[in-house]
Amino acid sequence: MRKILQQKEKVLHQNAQEVRVADIKTKKIKTILKEMSLALGSQDDGVAIAAPQIGYLLRIFVVSGKILDKDFVKGEEEFKKIPKKEISKDLVFINPKISKLSREKEWVPEGCLSVRWLYGKTFRSKKATITAYDENGKKFQRGASGLLAQIFQHETEHLNGILFIDHAKDIKEELPTK
Numbered sequence: 001m002r003k004i005l006q007q008k009e010k011v012l013h014q015n016a017q018e019v020r021v022a023d024i025k026t027k028k029i030k031t032i033l034k035e036m037s038l039a040l041g042s043q044d045d046g047v048a049i050a051a052p053q054i055g056y057l058l059r060i061f062v063v064s065g066k067i068l069d070k071d072f073v074k075g076e077e078e079f080k081k082i083p084k085k086e087i088s089k090d091l092v093f094i095n096p097k098i099s100k101l102s103r104e105k106e107w108v109p110e111g112c113l114s115v116r117w118l119y120g121k122t123f124r125s126k127k128a129t130i131t132a133y134d135e136n137g138k139k140f141q142r143g144a145s146g147l148l149a150q151i152f153q154h155e156t157e158h159l160n161g162i163l164f165i166d167h168a169k170d171i172k173e174e175l176p177t178k
Contacts, residue, residue, distance in 0.1 A: 050158035120168030
């Protein structure tokens with residue numbers, strides 16, 4: 001399994017390259033997606049991961065299927081609309097582009113698998129709409145609010161070489177308790 005890179009790594013501060021649509025179904029991209037899901041699944045507190053976080057300078061991120069679990073995000077209306085068969089499956093976003101952000105924003109707590117163990121508050125739009133390709137090369141659009149909207153913004157920043165600590169406030173170290 002690939003290691004999750006930490007904040008000093010150069011690849012985390014560079015713009016990721018788009019994946020050619022014709023390449024989405026290739027063995028190379030399928031392998032990268034598998035590596036991303038494995039790396040994400042290895043972290044109990046991880047909700048998403050971008051390709052640069054495991055060393056690939058590609059515009060891809062994966063959202064853990066666990067965030068679609070209704071117990072994980074009680075009260076999030078958009079999650080109630082997601083078909084049950086999608087609930088445990090990781091969501092793949094290739095060449096994502098945020099097409100709309102709400103004007104309404106809020107300060108939300110945030111962390112990152114590549115900035116261990118720092119946490120802070122970021123100013124994020126409450127709602128976001130994203131357009132991307134899935135793992136089969138099918139283009140889709142998805143709207144989100146709450147945690148998923150925050151994830152869209154956080155992961156898209158990763159693809160642009162930005163870490164949340166570049167603009168967060170009240171950054172503190174919080175070591176895990178065992």
